[in-house]
Amino acid sequence: MVQIIEKGEKGDDTWVVHPNAGYVLKFKNVKQNVNLIRETSDESGHKLFINVCHCNELPNVMNDLDEEECGLALLEESGSYKVPISIGEVETSTDNHGETCQKIDLVVNSTYYYKRLDIKSEFYRQVLLLIMSEAIVAKYGIKLDPTKAIQLRNRKVVGELSTQRIRKQPTAAHVVDVDPETSKECRDADDEVC
Secondary structure, eight states, X not given: OEEEOOOOTTSXXXXXXXXEEEEEEXXXXXXXSSTTSOOOSSSSOEEEEEEEEEESSSOOOSSOXXXXXXXXXXXXXXXXXXXXXXXXXXXXXXXXXXXXXXXXXXXXXXXXXXXXXSSSOHHHHHHHHHHHHHHXXXXXXXXXXXXXXXXXXXXXXXXXXXXXXXXXXXXXXXXXXXXXXXXXXXXXXXXXXX
8 A cells, every 4th residue: 555645845656555464573672762662670682573574665676686696795894785775663562472662663675575585585684674773773773683583484474564655766876886997997087977
């Protein structure tokens, strides 16, 4: 279900999207720097669930690489493999035992989800786990240990999936790598457009 809303402050259109359920990751003993998760008297931390969901409106990966190419790209240069994601708000929910917990909805592109995450490839799930861990710590200050993630096999969602507002255009322009040879020629050319 997609609904286009009116233009934002800067004139950019956004979609209000209700994402499709995918799979759930559970983190125990989550600690955080900011006061987003309820405080408890113990030092054990809290349970946090990540609903990995998908929609067609979010852009797909620009350079969709196979496992070997992706692994090489990740080893060569940090941040060279990027997956567009949308991170929802930290919300309160309940787990199977009726205990209060926190959840975050994370949205990826549907094509990417069905091609790379829905299949039994653990490699791409781990890559997304690393990307989402860095993004969540940057956005909320919540530190997630990717090695402690537990994928719930019997649930596709914890709580209810929240609608998310997704920009039609990214906030920052895409960075394009320039070949050093071409770059040098462009600097030497006076009036030519490179």
